Amino acid sequence: MDAILNRNNFARFQSLIALFLLCLGLSILSDKFLSVSNLWNVMRQISANICISTGMTLIVLTAGIDLSVGSVLALCGAITAGLLKNGIEVPANNLYIGFTILGAILAGVLTGSFLGAFNGWAITRFKVPPFVATLAMLTVARGFTMLWTGGFPISGLGDTFLYFGTGWLLGIPVPVWISVLVVGIAVFVTNKTRIGRYIYAIGGNESASRLSGINVDRVKIIVYTIAGGLAAVGGIMVTSRLDSAQPNAGMSYELDSIAAVVIGGTSLSGGRGSIMGTVQGAIIIGVLNNGLVLLNVSPFWQQVVKGLVILLAVIIDKSNSKNE
Amino acid sequence: MSKIMPPTAKRNNMRKPLRYLVFLLLVAVLAYNSVYFKKLDEVKAGSASFNAVKYASDFWNTKLIPTLNKAVEINSLLSLLKTDKEKAFKDHSHALGIGNIRYFLIKGSGVVTDVAENQVSVQIEGVAPDINIATEYIFGNAVRDASGAIDINAFSNSMDFNNVSAEINKIIREKVVPPFKSNVKKGDHVDFTGAIELNREHLQTNNLEVIPVNLKITNP
Structure with missing residues (x-):
């Protein structure tokens, strides 16, 4: 019993305990919270954040940060929607290049991966702090989104495309399947592969990793590329769910994903954390958002509550680090 | 070697x-x-661009005007809102998005109590305070959405959909309001049909503004 209640075990299960208490409180305060439709709705909504946060976890594990994921999400969603709906016109050659759903999705994911790779390249090649490099990308990607969309939403993307955001497969929403697949691969990569071990090693001690022969720059570029690609996947899911690519989509998504990572117990100084912890963090953020809406809390207060929860999570994380 | x-x-x-x-x-x-790959001119020939002016004009004549007889009397709507808010919203309101803002197609008649630059105030028997008929600032989606006769899925993008609203409001500004505004005076008896917006969660019926669709001065 003592072992269960000791400090280390509490630290390990703190996000699960927080999630349980949150669900318990909300189910008492709102009779709608525990309804099946509401729970599926929460899962559908957090699926995009889970994808983005999975990429963010890999970055934070290397002691980095990516502030551009929200803008990358918007740009990739817009590119996918734009190519699917309008294709590319080449008037000089009287040519129209149309894109199938597969082509549009691939283009979106490749764009996200490219932007992520560019982030990684800028960070490793020019030693720009990740915070600054990705902050710059946040603005650049948002600007490209405005240019691509002309400031207007791109809607009416067809029923087949909507399936990715609103469809059901074997009684479970399709976005949930996608996020489960993403999480499954990420868990395998971090726990069972060489690059997974490198990611933890770099976050733990970058200099030691470099001296032990790990190509730190290469691993970092790969990690940022993956995160960009996953932001794109999130963007495609959001675009599909809304049947519309909004130019201002993904605003403050970076904060939600960082919050999910931190609440899930991943250390912002790198080297410590897990994908499953982040999943728990994303669920907590999603449940919290949903609960505050169900309880008719003003959107302004929702921001305050979310901020305080993140602050609390960081304080607990610091306290755990000290004790270790 | x-x-x-x-x-x-x-x-x-x-x-x-x-x-x-x-x-x-x-x-x-x-x-x-x-x-x-396709030839660009073939693709362009196959996709004529959306004409919001024509759509709005057709919508006005073939869908909106025929549904005006379904508009609910403002007196009975306000009474129902007091006694059974949910039923009032369920039976008489329309909205294309989710949320608490809903639109009602209403009709009524009363006596003009004030003619201001932006609105005409009308006193309706049994309704207090006066209802304001907008005559200057005709904006928003109230008329388009209140009829319930428009299908958002018929539009390929939200820009086209919003342009329809803008064109409907233009019809009101150019065809409905001017003949009324130039003749109406305090004390006139008027019949009106139009759209109002109400918030289901924070219901406020004290300062109703009607976006007019049909206005008639009916002095005996």
Whole structure:
């Protein structure tokens, strides 16, 4: 019993305990919270954040940060929607290049991966702090989104495309399947592969990793590329769910994903954390958002509550680090 | 002198081109299933651009005007809102989005109590305070959405959909309001049909503004 209640075990299960208490409180305060439709709705909504946060976890594990994921999400969603709906016109050659759903999705994911790779390249090649490099990308990607969309939403993307955001497969929403697949691969990569071990090693001690022969720059570029690609996947899911690519989509998504990572117990100084912890963090953020809406809390207060929860999570994380 | 290679290195060297070949094949298959090419002029000929002016005009004449007889009397709506808010919203309101803002197509008649630059105030028997008929600032989606006769899925993008609203409001500004505004005076008896917006969660019926669709001065 003592072992269960000791400090280390509490630290390990703190996000699960927080999630349980949150669900318990909300189910008492709102009779709608525990309804099946509401729970599926929460899962559908957090699926995009889970994808983005999975990429963010890999970055934070290397002691980095990516502030551009929200803008990358918007740009990739817009590119996918734009190519699917309008294709590319080449008037000089009287040519129209149309894109199938597969082509549009691939283009979106490749764009996200490219932007992520560019982030990684800028960070490793020019030693720009990740915070600054990705902050710059946040603005650049948002600007490209405005240019691509002309400031207007791109809607009416067809029923087949909507399936990715609103469809059901074997009684479970399709976005949930996608996020489960993403999480499954990420868990395998971090726990069972060489690059997974490198990611933890770099976050733990970058200099030691470099001296032990790990190509730190290469691993970092790969990690940022993956995160960009996953932001794109999130963007495609959001675009599909809304049947519309909004130019201002993904605003403050970076904060939600960082919050999910931190609440899930991943250390912002790198080297410590897990994908499953982040999943728990994303669920907590999603449940919290949903609960505050169900309880008719003003959107302004929702921001305050979310901020305080993140602050609390960081304080607990610091306290755990000290004790270790 | 030939270089002696361990068997695993030899196998790896043989596998490398195979790996590239598989990769190239995969890229080719993906690319083949991702894009298609057409002549631009054929595509353009096949997709005529959306004409919001025509759509709004057709909507006005064939869908909106025929539904005006379904508009609910403002007196009975306000009474129902007091006694059974949910039923009032369920039976008489329309909205195309989710949320608490809903639109009602209403009708009524009363006596003009004030003619201001932006609105005409009308006193309706049994309704207090006066209702304001907008005559200057005709904006928003109230008329488009209140009829319930428009289908958002018929539009390929939200810009076209919003342009329809703008064109409907233009019809009101140019055709409905001017003949009324130039003749109406305090004390006139008027009949009106139009759209109002109400918030289901924070219901406020004290300062109703009607976006007019049909206005008549009916002095005896």
